[in-house]
Amino acid sequence: MTYDLSDTLSDGYEGMGPVISNILHAVTPLVAGRFVREQGQTQGISITDMLNGGARFIDFRIMYTRGPDRAIGEKDWYCLHGCESQKKALEYLKDVRTWMDAHPQELVVLWASRHGNTGACGTDQYPDTTPQVRQAFFKQVQEVFGELLFNSTQRLNETSVLSLQKRNQRLVWLATDYVESTESSPLAVDAKSIDNQLVNSGHGLGAIKFLRQGGPKRRDSSAQNRFLLMSMAAGVAKEAIEAAAKIEFLPNVFGTHDKWRKECAATSGVPNMTFCPKYLMEWSLMTNFYNQKVIDMAYVEGAADLDVDFPNAIYLDAMDLGGLIRTGTATINPLEEGPVHGTDGFAYSATVIAATV
Template sequence: MIVVSVLLLCVGWVAGSHATAGATDAFTGATAGATAGATAGATAASNYSLDSWMTALMPVIGTMSLLDLSLPGTHDSMTWDLSTTVSDGSNDLPPPIAWVLHEFHDFAPGHFIKNQSRTQGLSMTQQLDNGIRFIDFRIMYTSGPNNTASATHDWYCLHMLETNNKAMTYLREAKTWLDAHPGEMLVLWLSRHGNTCAKGNDQYPNVPDPIKVAFWSQVEALFGDLLFDEAHGLLNETTINDMRARHQRVVVYASDYARFTNNSTRAIDACLIDNQLGDSVQSENATFHTLMARFADADNIKRNDKQQNRLYLQSMAAGAPLQQLEMAALLHFLPKIAHRDNATAKCAAVFAIPGLTAWCPPTLMDISLLTNYYNQRILDAVITHNLALPNAIYIDAVDTDGTIRTGTTLLDRAPLHGANGVSGANGTTAFAYVDTMVLYNLKRACAAAQSRSSTSEVCHELPPVLEARRKSHPLQTWNDPTHGRLLGWP
């Protein structure tokens, strides 16, 4: 009963949290040294790889600003490495409850919470190698995993649970990667739970300002001159070529900006992120059409946002309905009661997908894969129906080769406890997420160059390469109503 009581405290958080918002090596295709030199024409085409896609496009994107590009990103990016310990100040939990769950971690259902919290399966380096250029970096000041709340504190990443390693560990990993890829850029958003403008305790509960500033000083010391510096001009006024000439290849958006960075010019106030959330997968019919409409209007949104120095960020992340969490908890902890109460059917009905009647997605990752199955149609329409893209997308379940998994088998890095997903013919099916966004960027940049009577070999050499890569992981739909995958719906 202690476990169930603790779980019910968590369920409210998980519902609110998600509503708002492989063990194989990553594909690189070329050594870091080779990709760094792939800068133009046939050389860029022949050496093209996901870890250096910005380098390959530089001849045509260099005169643009970063707010003219569309960056592939991940949502809750560091959840690939979650522990089973609830973080102090855990997102959307009242601080006293977060403290209790952290303090008495042995009694908290950590493995179940992890199943409802993990959205990613690739490490920081793997994400960057696979083309991700926007990182949703969520952090909180807490004592380490399996320690009491009174133990020494530091900054860890989190999504309800804290990560196994400190936040600086992952940032050092990013710095090492950037050093090996001198033609690439990275955007980081630092927040506790994806809130752009919350300040003080609303952003980082019970964390004194000097502790925030001290952490930012570590970030500044780590990245140094790589950080974009607004002292030289705003982001919407600065070309990518100018950023590269200054060696400024890391843009950091910081929530609680003034208190966190002490108004540093090497960070940008996260209030300048136009963070557009999607609807939940339980309303997929509405969600699909809402996102299609937003992508149809993305050029206008980007244009207006750029004038205000704002970054248009679109969530395509999954949401876990409250009823799914309640029923999944019953099925996990009290299967006899769940069977008596017909919990599986009640859970399935929440998603309102025709034919989905006898499967309750047991984890957030299962829901992420289901969401991606419908996301792929919207992303593919960017190329096939000339829709537009926001400045960045953050999405769940990014897989190797720059894909998003749309099948039913869970990503196998750091396997979830007692949850292996559904195998089958389409278990590991995936869609070419990054290559689709890179091709979009290339087409837009080449069209702009042509309008200036300026051409580049990359405009002729790279499109066939990207189209061929997209054909390796094309839009694929199939009829599996048992697991919510339908043909021609919505």
């Protein structure tokens, strides 16, 4: 849900203790909030537009936090990626329900976590929360989706799409902290069943090595009732973010900005790169430029080799309207727009669908 982030750092942000998190929650809207948001925004179109474009797996990150621009007051569940979302998490889920009602044959998988960790439980997953608070949120989830929730007394990997459609159990809720957050509800699936593969995306095309064994890997996961997930999202080095922050906030004394740009560029591993992406989405666009080659290679090679195949789901950045992934240089709303020629994209959804057919 990073298309709708505020300039307020979420409570319980990954890697920060509660005291620092609370201070930064109050401070970020006033100081550096936009920069912090820019380091977390990977998407620019709404959840409805993503679904219209073919997305069926949603990385849905949530945290129990005070609302944006509020230093005090009651907490609720918001989405987050560094900064927290403008609206409560439940509002985005209602958008999903509305879309599913309008598309009665479609299946959607939602993975709820704080920061993409499948194994952390309790307050390690959701700091400063109680089981009762977490269970109250899942009850709200049940109220939104009702009969659409998949009943996990059936093995997901042994249940056909047709069966899910006939039973109208078309929403799979993959829950981290499954035992406490859902009270081991059959209306959720334990996120520990996710086999989350953080493969090497980027200019080295390392992800194709994984996809060349995608068929056997997915069959192995299916036999274990696991959900094979692959990341093709951008990975940004801490040093690159630090360099971008120095360029943003510190004066250019004796050419220091050039020095920091070179340090930032060097972290990319791209030969002869000289610029420093300012936003996380700029890194995402560059990653997608190489991702399109990997996805197309898998499609072409898979036509002749059944071992070359896609996993159960892929998550990546900068999805664009119509099922494209943005590969040009223009960032997607609400970030600053680049030149018109920068809106090029790759037919991501259509390629995966074609490979499946």
